[in-house]
Structure formats: structure tokens, C-alpha cells
């Protein structure tokens with residue numbers, strides 16, 4: 001969707017929102033798949049209520065983009081615009097055991113920064129690509145830990161109340177790859193309470209997790225991490241592997257040879273290719289195991 005109205009363009013500039021016309025979502029996602037639309041980059045959290053009422057008044061649908069690392073975007077021109085926060089400097093401020101983190105901060109860099117200041121707990125998440133905001137809304141987890149355990153406070157834009165709100169940790173439920181945030185809530189910043197731990201010890205944990213990840217996941221390839229959630233008590237990757245589906249392809253969309261729950265873009269895969277590979281694998285797992293796999297990857301405009 002393109003913003004052509006000069007009045008709207010002028011109002012965006014007043015709100016200090018950068019308009020990038022015709023941005024390619026393929027260039028903004030780790031899968032390297034997705035069509036084009038206008039990208040609005042937000043420098044001031046406080047401009048969100050006005051920005052969203054401007055978009056709503058003009059009947060322009062919108063979606064929030066974090067780091068684009070768990071996202072499959074449809075091909076062609078998107079039917080709405082995409083909003084993304086600009087990362088401020090600094091994006092992490094420490095106060096004792098509390099880390100005040102902007103949602104646009106890079107997750108891995110935030111964990112490393114805290115580690116250097118003897119704050120640990122999140123070693124398992126070190127190789128997970130994406131922003132802190134994205135990790136928060138999905139409750140990203142790995143190697144027995146999840147970000148939700150450390151959340152004390154979240155500042156967010158709530159579409160339901162059309163305003164910026166602060167939620168305390170106990171008001172949010174964090175489950176396996178799921179949170180109680182509404183789909184149209186936008187994460188703005190978070191306060192994490194992290195346990196004190198000497199840097200050397202944190203580094204050791206980080207090395208172990210990195211090693212495990214390197215040996216089991218296709219890190220150098222374009223992917224969105226795991227495609228399906230693990231069903232309770234079972235593993236999607238193991239089932240897909242047992243069915244002999246590693247290497248199964250539709251165009252350049254391919255089930256990874258290294259980890260069967262990672263589907264990679266081995267060249268110029270389209271969203272159509274990837275979606276048909278996902279549907280095919282889901283159908284085979286359903287037929288053979290009687291299990292209906294749920295997407296872990298977020299899909300836009302399929």
C-alpha cells in the first residue's frame with residue numbers, strides 16, 4: 001500500500017515518522033521473502049496514538065514489524081503499511097539488577113551488554129535473532145529458559161484503549177511461545193530483572209548454548225527459525241525428520257537437512273512456495289501421526 005496523499009506525508013513528517021516508500025519485506029526479514037509496501041519508521045513512542053489515528057481515519061491498515069526473524073510475508077504489494085520503531089541510543093540502561101530496554105534493541109546485543117555487567121539468566125537466548133520487542137510478544141525461549149520469566153514491566157501501545165499503557169509483569173501471562181498481549185498491541189519498552197552472575201560464568205553458558213545451536217540448526221541459511229510449535233510432549237522436528245522429509249522442496253523453499261523444523265529459503269523462494277511446503281509437511285504429519293501442527297512462524301498476508 002502506498003501513501004500518496006501529500007497532506008498525510010506532511011503530517012508524518014511533523015510526527016517525526018520516516019516514510020520509506022515501497023520497502024521490500026524480503027530485505028527486512030530473515031527468510032528473505034515478502035512483497036513491498038510503505039514502511040513507517042517511528043522515532044518517538046509518544047507519536048503512536050496520533051499516527052495510528054491518522055492511519056485509521058484514512059482507512060489504512062497497518063502491521064508492526066520487529067526484527068523480521070520469525071515472519072513469513074506474502075508476495076506482491078501488501079494491503080497495508082508496516083510500522084517499525086527506530087532504535088534509540090542508548091537502548092539499554094541498567095539500574096542495579098534492572099535492565100530498562102527499548103523494544104527495538106537487538107536481543108543478542110542486549111544479552112551481551114547485560115552479561116558484561118554481570119547480569120545473566122538469558123544465556124539460552126543468545127543465538128535467537130530479532131528484537132527485544134519481538135522476543136517479548138512471542139515469549140521467545142530456548143534451552144529451558146524464556147524471556148517472560150524476567151519481565152517486571154512492559155510499556156506498550158494498546159490499540160484497544162488507543163493509548164500508551166504500562167503493564168506489570170504479573171498482569172501478563174507468558175506461556176510456551178504465547179503471551180496475553182493482543183495481536184495489535186505494540187511493545188515499546190520493557191524492564192527486566194536479571195540475576196547477578198559473574199561475566200565469566202555467563203560466558204561459559206553462552207558458549208555451551210552457541211555450540212548446541214551450531215550443531216543442530218542451519219545458522220548460515222535464510223530461515224525464520226522453527227516453522228511449527230512443538231505439540232505438547234512431542235517434537236515437530238523429530239516427526240518431520242522421521243518421515244524422511246529433510247530436503248523436501250517446493251521451488252527454493254526447502255526443509256533443512258540439518259533441522260527438520262527449519263524451512264530455508266535456498267535461493268529465490270516465494271511466499272507461495274514456502275506456504276505450500278508448510279501445508280504439505282503439515283498434511284503429512286497429520287496423516288502419519290494424527291497431530292495437527294500449529295505455526296510458530298507468524299504469517300502476514302498469506
Ligand code: EPU
Pocket residue numbers: 141142143144216224225226227228229230235236237238241258259260261296
Ligand atoms: N530432532 C530430530 N531431527 C531433527 C530435529 C530434531 O530428530 O531434524 C530431535 C532432536 O534430536 C531432539 C528433539 O528432536 O531429540 C528436539 O530437537 P531440538 O533439541 O533441536 O529442539 P526443538 O524442540 O526442535 C526447540 C525450539 C527451538 C530452540 C530449541 C533449543 C520450538 C518449536 N523450537 O527446538 O526454538 O532453539 O528447542 O531450545 O519450540 C524457534 O523458536 O524458532 C526455535 C528454533
